[in-house]
Structures are given as structure tokens and as C-alpha cells.
Amino acid sequence: xxxxxxxxxxxxxxxxxxxxxxxxxxxxxxxxxxxxxxxxxxxxxxxxxxxxxxxxxxxxxxxxxxxxxxxxxxxxxxxxxxxxxxxxxxxxxxxxxxxxxxxxxxxxxxxxxxxxxxxxxxxxxxxxxxxxxxxxxxxxxxxxxxxxxxxxxxxxxxxxxxxxxxxxxxxxxxxxxxxxxxxxxxxxxxxxxxxxxxxxxxxxxxxxxxxxxxxxxxxxxxxxxxxxxxxxxxxxxxxxxxxxxxxxxxxxxxxxxxxxxxxxxxxxxxxxxxxxxxxxxxxxxxxxxxxxxxxxxxxxxxxxxxxxxxxxxxxxxxxxxxxxxxxxxxxxxxxxxxxxxxxxxxxxxxxxxxxxxxxxxxxxxxxxxxxxxxxxxxxxxxxxxxxxxxxxxxxxxxxxxxxxxxxxxxxxxxxxxxxxxxxxxxxxxxxxxxxxxxxxxxxxxxxxxxxxxxxxxxxxxxxxxxxxxxxxxxxxxxxxxxxxxxxxxxxxxxxxxxxxxxxxxxxxxxxxxxxxxxxxxxxxxxxxxxxxxxxxxxxxxxxxxxxxxxxxxxxxxxxxxxxxxxxxxxxxxxxxxxxxxxxxxxxxxxxxxxxxxxxxxxxxxxxxxxxxxxxxxxxxxxxxxxxxxxxxxxxxxxxxxxx
RNA sequence: GCUGGCGUAGCUCAGUCGGUAGAGCAACUGCCUUGUAAGCAGUAGGCCGCGGGUUCGAAUCCCACCGCCAGCUCCA
Numbered sequence: 001x002x003x004x005x006x007x008x009x010x011x012x013x014x015x016x017x018x019x020x021x022x023x024x025x026x027x028x029x030x031x032x033x034x035x036x037x038x039x040x041x042x043x044x045x046x047x048x049x050x051x052x053x054x055x056x057x058x059x060x061x062x063x064x065x066x067x068x069x070x071x072x073x074x075x076x077x078x079x080x081x082x083x084x085x086x087x088x089x090x091x092x093x094x095x096x097x098x099x100x101x102x103x104x105x106x107x108x109x110x111x112x113x114x115x116x117x118x119x120x121x122x123x124x125x126x127x128x129x130x131x132x133x134x135x136x137x138x139x140x141x142x143x144x145x146x147x148x149x150x151x152x153x154x155x156x157x158x159x160x161x162x163x164x165x166x167x168x169x170x171x172x173x174x175x176x177x178x179x180x181x182x183x184x185x186x187x188x189x190x191x192x193x194x195x196x197x198x199x200x201x202x203x204x205x206x207x208x209x210x211x212x213x214x215x216x217x218x219x220x221x222x223x224x225x226x227x228x229x230x231x232x233x234x235x236x237x238x239x240x241x242x243x244x245x246x247x248x249x250x251x252x253x254x255x256x257x258x259x260x261x262x263x264x265x266x267x268x269x270x271x272x273x274x275x276x277x278x279x280x281x282x283x284x285x286x287x288x289x290x291x292x293x294x295x296x297x298x299x300x301x302x303x304x305x306x307x308x309x310x311x312x313x314x315x316x317x318x319x320x321x322x323x324x325x326x327x328x329x330x331x332x333x334x335x336x337x338x339x340x341x342x343x344x345x346x347x348x349x350x351x352x353x354x355x356x357x358x359x360x361x362x363x364x365x366x367x368x369x370x371x372x373x374x375x376x377x378x379x380x381x382x383x384x385x386x387x388x389x390x391x392x393x394x395x396x397x398x399x400x401x402x403x404x405x406x407x408x409x410x411x412x413x414x415x416x417x418x419x420x421x422x423x424x425x426x427x428x429x430x431x432x433x434x435x436x437x438x439x440x441x442x443x444x445x446x447x448x449x450x451x452x453x454x455x456x457x458x459x460x461x462x463x464x465x466x467x468x469x470x471x472x473x474x475x476x477x478x479x480x481x482x483x484x485x486x487x488x489x490x491x492x493x494x495x496x497x498x499x500x501x502x503x504x505x506x507x508x509x510x511x512x513x514x515x516x517x518x519x520x521x522x523x524x525x526x527x528x529x530x531x532x533x534x535x536x537x538x539x540x541x542x543x544x545x546x547x548x549x550x551x552x553x554x555x556x557x558x559x560x561x562x563x564x565x566x567x568x569x570x571x572x573x574x575x576x577x578x579x580x581x582x583x584x585x586x587x588x589x590x591x592x593x594x595x596x597x598x599x600x601x602x603x604x605x606x607x608x609x610x611x612x613x614x615x616x617x618x619x620x621x622x623x624x625x626x627x628x629x630x631x632x633x634x635x636x637x638x639x640x641x642x643x
Numbered sequence: 644g645c646u647g648g649c650g651u652a653g654c655u656c657a658g659u660c661g662g663u664a665g666a667g668c669a670a671c672u673g674c675c676u677u678g679u680a681a682g683c684a685g686u687a688g689g690c691c692g693c694g695g696g697u698u699c700g701a702a703u704c705c706c707a708c709c710g711c712c713a714g715c716u717c718c719a
Contacts (some may be wrong), residue, residue, distance in 0.1 A: 102717060109716095115647055163719055175719080188719050207714035208646030215715075219646050222714070250712095254654080263692075263710045371644050376712075552676045579675090580682080587680035601678055611679080619679055 008060040017055060024051040024193070027063055038065040040192045041074045048074065050140055050190045066199075066229040071192075073101045078138065078192050079128070079201045079227040080106040085183035086127035087223070091120075096185065097159040097211065097220060104237065105226030109209055111159060112221050116206045121223065125203045135196030136181035140189060148175045148186060159211065160186050199229040202238070244478055249530040250377045256535050256593065258526075258543075259378070267375045267382030269523060274543035277572065278529075279522055281541055283363055285641030286387050286412075286519065292641075293408065295359040295389055300341035302365060306331040312340040313496060321368045323382075334367040339490075339515055342390040343497040346511070351501040356511065357393035357401050363522075364388075378527035385522045391514040392499070395437065398512060399444035402470070402487060405516050406452045409472055409485045412518050415639035416529060418474035421481075422454050425462035425469050432466050433491035441489050441512075442468045466492035467512075476532040484520040484528070489513075536593040536615055539635040542572070546632060547594045548610075549576045549585040551601030558605045562598065562625055571632050573598075590615060596632065 004016040007026065015030045023044070028036040042049055043062040048070060055061070064071040080099035087094055087110055099108030110116075116124075143151070145168040152160040164175065164186060178187045180195055192198065203225040211217035228234040245251070253259045258275030261268070271279055287297065306324070309315035314322070314336070323334040335341065342360045351358070365385050374380050393401055406422075413420045424445055427438045445468055449456045456470070463469055467489035473481045490513040500508040519525035529537070539545050546566065548559045559575050566573040576585050582599065589597045599611035604622060611622040623631075 098716080098719065100716090100718065107714095118648095160719080167719065172719095186719055205713065206647075209715045210645075211716090212718080213716040215645060219715080221646085224714085261711090266710065372710095373644060373646095373715085549679090551678050554676075579677095581675090581677050582679060583677090584681055585679090590680055597679080599679065603678090613679060 005055060006058040007055065008058075010060075010062050019056055020054050022052055022054050023049070023061065023063075026055060026061075027051070031063070035063055035065070039063045040065055040068075040071040040197055041190050043070075048190050050138070051193055052140060072227075072229065074190060074192055075198050075229065076101045076106040076227045077187075078195065078198045079225060080108045081138075081178065081180060081183075081185055081187070081191070082128050082131045082195055082198065082201070083124060083203070083223060083225060084108050084110075084185060085181065086124050086131060088183065090123060090127060095157055095159055098163070099185075105204065105224060107209075107222050107224045109211070109220040109222045111211075111218065115208075116221055116223060118206075121203045121206060124223070125201065125225075128201045128203075131181060132195050132198050132201065134181060135194050137194040138191040139179045140191070141177045141179065142174045143177055145172070145175060148177070151177075151184070152186065199227055200231055200234050201225055201227045202234060240478065244480070244531070247478070247531045247534045248377075249379075249527040252530050252535040253378070258530065265383075266372065267370060267380075269378055269381065269383075275526070277543040278526055278537070278541060281638070282519065282522060282525070283387075284643075285638045287361075287363075288641035288643065289408065289412070290359075290361050290389065293359070293404065294357075295361040297361045297363075298342070298345060300335075300338065300345070300362060300364060302335055303332050304335055304340075306333055308340050308344075309333060311496060312343070312493060314340070321370065323367050323369050335364075336366055336368045338362045338364060338366070338386070338388045339390055339493060339513070340497075343493060343499060343513075346392050346494075347497055347499050351392075351499075351511075353394060353501055353503045353509075356501060357391050357397055359389055359391045361387075361389035378523040381521075381523055384524070386517045387519045387522065388515075388517050391516065392494070392501075392511040393514070394501070394503070394509065395440070395512050398441055398489065398514070399448055401514060402445055403448040403451055405487050405514070406448055406454060406470075409487075409518050410452065410454070411640055413472075413474055413485075416532065418476060418528075418532065420454070420485075421473050421475070422449055422456035423459055423471045423473070424449065424456050425459045425464075425471065427468065428461045428463055428465060430465055431463075432495075437491060438468065441491075445470055445487075445489070464488060464490075466490045474528070476528060477534075478531070480531075482524075482528050484525060485518045486516065486520070488515040490515060534593075537595070539595045539632065540638045542593075542595050544572050544574050544592070544594050545636055546571065546573045546596040546598055547576055547589045547592070548573065548598045548600060549582065549589060551582050551599065553577075553579070555600045555602075555605055559598075559600045562600065562610060565625065566629055566632070569629055569633050571629070571636060586613065598628065 003019060005019050007015050007017050009015065017026045017030060023042045024036065027039055039051055041064045042051055043064060044059050084096045084099055088096065091112060095111035097109040097111060099106060145164060148164045149161055152164065176187065176189055177184050178189060178191055203223060205224045207222050208219045209222040211220055226237065228237060256274060257272050258278065259269045259271050262270065306315055318336065322336050325332055345360060346358060363385050365383060367383050370380065370382055391401055426442050431438065469486060469488035471483055472485035474484050475481050494511050494513050499511055501511055503509045548563055550556055550559050556577060563573045563575050576588065586597060593615055595615050597613040599613060604610050608625055609622045610625045610628050612620045612628055614620055
């Protein structure tokens, strides 16, 4: 018991310590008082543990302080406990359930008949601040399942009892409790040393949430909050939230007159003239890019007899998300996806290996009958259009084709300044096709990602039953991540549609299909772009690229001439013909986030010039009108798919 | 779909205890003819989401519906 153990520190040094010493003691004695004071939690052999843990074997030890993201997560979990303790003190009879940390904060779910009001949240937040000031230590305790069940059953905590039963059923022999200030929760930990180390806690919202996320279970009251070690970090976080609100595509879409919605078409957008220009720019650039890559654009029906969906298998698995209707005793549906149509086109005649890869692209409108409560903005809709394509090819062509698609994805996202990461999802438990086929395909996908220099994570078992897939996330200017592009292999649907091609060997083979989209959906991608650019689009994308304003209305004829010259070079320009002072017109144009403002007065008219102001930068001074036009022509050239 | 919140002028929002609906901006008209983020004055604008109910009387209270917003297992 007294023989010392070896503790390896992150700098590589090794210290000895008495067996059974706590981490906190070890740090104070062997490392230093400064670190001992700053320590919040430790990592022993890769696992996060409390500072009160005893070191009983040789190990690698790392001490985490407020600088570490993991420590912040622990503090947020501490905060969740404190919130729960305060709620149970202020609202007797409320049961606790779970309270995990999430990105940017935490939540805690409570079972209580009455909902919490915003005033309740303020009271709870105040109680939490008091609890933090009281600086109660977190105390870890190990108990048997029987003790845990008795403890929570006595308190009437039926949800906790249920959780204990579940965990015991999964084989746990000892369970851990954490106490602070006389309150106890069943928790895996770890926790910080005491409530005083949490920092500052802010409760953000309250919402309903089903127990275990299942609509068949009772509805709980979920309190969301966040915690930071200091007020400045909290303020910065709240400022990020405010900035996201300012950039919200629903708000900007209204202000900039990009799109509208109407109660009579829930889940569908009306694209106003300026929004339609954005859409068309994306659509045209993608069209030209794909045409250059050998894609063939096709248009297919929007309405299909249900026989198609029975053939594809969607009728069995996807029917609840389809809009259907009867006509002349037949059942029809609006198409929710393009793949079956493309299958029919491929299968319309005998295909040769010489035609492969055959790349069929479509930008048609799709409808999916999403539950009403899930709709919102342009990101959760019932009607949308994808930049969809299906590539039919021989199995041995998969690697090269996927590499080409990945290169396209990079090229497009780079054009918008969106950084990208990828996730490779592999074979699930239930799958179609041969395991060896999956293994080869997964290896080909991973090799393509590596060859393109794309960082990716692997999600084992998360592939679709019909094939492995790559999903791309983009990171926008507010560091938020959005899932957009997808590349999915399909070994299943070509077989269902009895697709075949004649190979070099003069025998029939079943092609592999690749489902792929780069923007994802136009609606969603436009929403992301609106927020990414905050409505201030780069000149090539902006619906209006320049607005001409005059110092006095006697300069309007010259302004009209200038605008005509610009339109002659395919520039999107408008003239502010309203009355008013120059300052007011400049202000209007700045608020409209038009990239370039051209000011025209006496000097400009006399010299065939224009005074140029760049949105967000200010006055660039006067230049010759011809020079300004040349500059705009260059700057409005799309970074991909240029005509 | 479910839980909670919300719905008033084109936009952003007031509207007390149930007593005949208000501001700013935008629009329109006029004056000003203007030099890089708001010139002045005036006018007009409303089925208070929709439908019922309670009441002498409803934007306000009640019921149902429609829509919008937040959320609905990143698992003790």
C-alpha cells in the first residue's frame, strides 16, 4: 500500500507519489500551489476525473484549468446540477431527470405539471448565483444499485429510478452520486471542486421536451442555460447570439426583399425578384460547372403514379413524408426526390459501358410533407429544389468519380469562403449488397478524401442501408457548421429498377448509382449564404451590383446613360431617382447592402466620371466611368461556372 | 404531430382595469436642388390572423382553427 507510483506529466517528466494520494494533494505537493489553485479537473490515462480521485496505479496525469475547453464543459455540467438543486428548492415536487452539457451550454429536464415562466427563470438564475457564492464542494460517492434505487425511490424520483434500472441492466455494478450543499444527483461525473468555481451562469430559455425524445412519453420542461468562467466570455457569447439574430435569413430576407412566405403555403417560399436573382446565379453557375464536367441536365415529371414509388421502395418506407392525392381512382404523389426518375431514364434502353459514367442532373422542385411543427424559415421546408445528380457507373469507376465530385465540392465552397469538413459513414448492421463490395467502396471513398486533402471523420455504421456516404459540413463566418453536400453510393436502387449495362466482356452488369448534391437544397444553401454574408453579398452574387445616386435631379439623364452603359455589359444596376439629399440616399444604399454606390454630380457629369463608394469600406474617390465599368465586369465574374 | 410563447398599418412595436385604435420608419403630396449613413411640412394608411362565444360593449376575457417562433435523447 505504501509503495510509490509513477505519475507521468504532459511535459514528459515522471514524478513519484504515494499510492492512494488524491490528485489535488499530488498537484499541491509535487507540482505547485499555482496550478493547485487553478485546477478544475484532471485527465488520468485519457479519462476525465475529479481532483478528489485517488491515484492508485502508475498513470499519465494532466491537470485541466479554466483554459481548457473540457474544463468549461465540466463547469457547465456543474451548473446543470446547481440549476436542478435550485429548482427543487424553489419548486417542491418537481422531479429531476437528465441534465447534460451541449454545444455552448447545458440543459436540464424537469418533470413538473406547470411550465416555467420567464420570471421563474430569473428567480432560478438568482438562486444559482447564490449557490455559486456559497462555494459548496462537489462530493463524489460510490453506491450499489440497490442503495441508489432506494435513495431515489424514497425521494419519489421515478425518472432517476428508471435511469438506474437501465444502467444496471447494461451491467453497471457501482454507481456514482454527486452531492453539493445537501442536494444529491445520480451522475457519472466528473465535476469541478466546488460550486464557486463554475463562474457565471445564464439561463437562456425554457421549452418542452419528451422524456427520452419519444413523443409517446410524457412531456418534460427543459431549461436551457450556459456558463462561462468570466463575464467577458459570457458577454462575447451573448454578442455572438445577437449577431446571429441580426443575420437571421428570415429577418434579412424580409428587409432585403429576397423572399416571402404566406400562410396559405406553409413550408414553401415565394422568391421575390432580388431573391430570384440570387437563386438564378447559383443555378446558372452550377449548370455551367456541371456541363463542363460532363453532366447531362434532364427534366422529369413532378407528379407520379404511386407505382413508381412501389418500385423504388419509397412507398413502403417513405410514404408518410409524401404528398399524395387521388385522380380517376389512381393514387399519385408529388415527387420527394429525383432518383427514381433518373433510374427510369437510365433504364429506357440498353446501355453500354461506353456511356459510363452517365451523370444525370436535375434542379426540379421537390415536396416532402414534413410535420407542421418542424417547419421554419428556409432551412426546414416542404418544398425545395436540390442541385441533384445521379451518376451511373461501373464499380471500378467509383474511386475516380468520387474524387471528381469531391473536387467539385471544394471548388464551389471555396468560392463562397466556406471551409469544409467531411464525414464518412460506413456499413450499418442491416445493409444491401455484398460485404466485400462495401469494403472496396468504403476504401475508395476514404482514399478519395485523403487524395483531395480533405480532413474527415469516420462514422462507423452510420451509412444508409443501400451504401456508404460522405457528408460535408461547411463552417460559416460565424463559425457555425451546416451540413450541405452529400455523396451517397447506392448498390440497391439500380437493382430494384433492374438497371444493367453491357460490359466490355459482352455480359450484363448492374451499375452502381451515386446520389450527390453540392449546395444541398437551394433554399437551405441560400439561407446559409444570407447569414454567412450577413446580406452583403459579393458583387458576383449581389442581386443589385451597383446603385447610382445623384447629387441633384438635374444629373439624372447622365446617370441613366451611365446605367445603360453598365447594363450593356450585363451589370445589374439601379438608379435612386427619389428626392432627397445625397446623405440620405447613401444611407439607403448602405442599408440595402448594395456592393457599389456610384455618386454622380457636377464634377462627374463634366468629366465622364463617377465617384465610387464600396459597401462597408466607404468613399473610394472618383474614377472614369469606363474604368469603373471594367472594374465591375471583372469583380462580378463568378468564381466558378462563369459564362 | 406534441409542449410553451406569439399574431395590432408595408416594417419595428405601444395599447393600463373590457369603453369606439397609436408612435417611429417606409409610402404619397408639397417645399428645398442638395457632395458620401436620416432636410422640413402635410396627407393617407387598420376585418387588431380567421371563425364562434361571454358581455350593454371585446384588440383586450373564453373556445376552436390557421400561421409564425423556440424546443422535442450531442443520452446518469
